[in-house]
Amino acid sequence: METRQCCIAGGGPAGLMLGYLLARAGVQVTVLEKHADFLRDFRGDTIHPSTLNILADLGLLERFLALPHQEVSELTGEVYGEVVTMADFRHLPAARPFLVLVPQWDFLDFIADEARKLPTFTLRLGAKVVDVLQEAGRVTGVQVQEGERSYAIGAALVVGADGRHTTVREAAGLPSVDTGAPIDVLWFRLPRSASDPARTGGIIQPGAMLVTLNRESYWQCAFVIPKGSLADLQAQGLAAFRERVAGTAPFLRDAVGTLHGWDDIKLLSVQISHLPHWWREGLLCIGDAAHAMSPVGGVGINLAIQDAVAAANLLAAPLRAGRLTSAHLQAVQRRRAWPARVTQRVQVAVQNEVLSPVLARSQQPSGVPLPVTLMQRLPLLRRLTARMIGIGVRPERVLHPDGEPARLQDRPTRM
Template sequence: MATRCCIAGGGPAGLVLGYLLARSGVPVVVLEKHDDFLRDFRGDTIHPSTLQVLEDVGLLDRFLRLPHQEIGELTADVFGEVVVMADFRHLPAPRPFLVLVPQWDFLDFIADEARKFPHFELRMGARVTRVLEEDGRVAGVEVSQRGDTQEIRAGLVVAADGRHTTVRTSAGLPTTDYGAPIDVLWFHLPRTPEDPSRTGGTMRPGSMLVTLNRDTYWQCAYVIPKGSLEALRARGLPAFRRSVAEISGFLGDVVDRIASWDDVKLLSVQVSRMPRWWRDGLLCIGDAAHAMSPIGGVGINLAIQDAVAAANLLAAPLREGRLLPAHLEAVQRRREWPTRVTQRMQIALQDALLSPLLARTDVPAGVPLPVRLLQRLPLLRRLPARAIGMGVRPERVRLPPAG
């Protein structure tokens, strides 16, 4: 078969791009290798920058009818003192708060809205095995779906298939790894009505735990030094449970719900970026182009910003059959600088805050100076809120709907 645009990956970047292109009248096929979106421990935070995108296309009110939690402030327990780290309530956005919603609900929502357009097709259980090349350009993909193999020809192939991208590897495009000193262990624990309601992090000498309030349960992220999981396992599951309980005392009565190491999922953190995001006929966006640290939870929202910029710049050339490599280069020019700035901030926080914290064995006399300033000068809390909630150079949808 043939289409104007074939998107590999039905995550937030792929589906939002597919939705926007189809809305603008571009025939698009999105390929998702899994049969559904039900995979746990994916990013569940939708930031104000993404809420603005949903407002731009008239979907925000419908989206907010989904069960969700709203966060106006991010807090942290820093060596026993609870501090406000970011205040989102003053952001220039239609809804100045973070939304916590299971990612599968977000993806189902976007997919359902996209199916309303005649130019949109979503294939589940369709795995891209390699790119097809003709005369030095990418001309489509080979797809394996339920035991059958098919070739899909496309004017543009978009790799939105994550940091372990098959498309980028098949196309021979390199990426640069900038290193990360941490990994993250994800797990769920029940939440009781007596538990605190705040979403945030808890810092103790040698450890950090982030707890996301999901109403009936806590989604927990336990930060460890890079590559230390096997040493942690060697100390035994009871020792891990005790560590979690010592960091956040209110979890002490439920840590036994971590029944085995199978309940704990490793996120191997990486920070990487492609020197060039495109080839003739191919564009990489989201984690396929730049893997982000989980710091700030900005990865999903940065990927969606890529999708919006790509749609703004590519919809007309795709629809009119005049797409050139210069159009793909323009997408990278638009999005590379925000990516570089965000990654530099993440690397700085990893090196200056998390690595020393995880190596620390003594309790400091007080909270660090930057944290004290956030407490004394509430206006400063708007700076991290802006960086997390809106990001660098937030994108707006500039495309009118077709017809």
């Protein structure tokens, strides 16, 4: 049986970044991704300043920023007809104080290409982890299905970075606690015309919230609906749905005609959950597999990457030396569970106190809500929101395999 020092299930942001960092530290690592490529459309597209800091640590920032992308210095939204600035990133202590919008497949291809340059890194696409191998209560590897071929890989450490519908967590029997979420998202594309506004942002109207991501030739749209209400929408018919979208964002009135059927519209089920225990002997879960994030704030990718950085900082040396113990895995959970839970609590508050009331409202209110007015009047509040979204709680930096900071070049300067 093939054996590796580390075997990672899932080539999403968490799995690929961890694979890259471990290989960079000389650990033999294989990443198994069940899809044949990264070209899937139902992924978030935001790379936040915290992740740009990490790319700067790795000396990859300039090359990353050479990819086609957009830089967003402030987040604006339209709330009941008024344009409001929600977050101002310009003052963040970051290598680049802006949010980068880049299709997630470009980001994943970029990390995968960098990782492939490292001799101890292997990426297998189209390779699905179907089970974990266990011996005397310890996880010792994974069972993989690749096309017609079924094979096992032994590993000192198996990492479940296989997202919210994780097979690894299930197979290892780690229980998950579901917090629930009152919303789902409908995800679809509409053509973008030259006269459309340029900005990426959210539009809130009574009973509706629409996020439009500017991808130059088209809009990637996310329409927020109450959880489980898609069947009701479908019963009202596609024409009624098109009218709701056009009523929320009038500049899309012509474009909605390109929605020809419900097959053009994907349902993304929103879930918030966490594992009380991220690890077992020989196994660790990170990213959405350990804490499924809501899309609120668009912070899930960045938290997944922060988990990967913390895991690499704590595990690379013991993995390389063949002296990994459960105490090392416990240390990863101790470091990352708190930021994940704090962020989820903020997401729950926004879902319950902002999004659900908006979706339940049928009439135009007399004015904009108080938090929005405060946001307009108090620049500090806009900076705080930017800090929460852009940097988050307990940000990580890449350490040298021997524990020193990775590079000094491009380090952030403080305000």
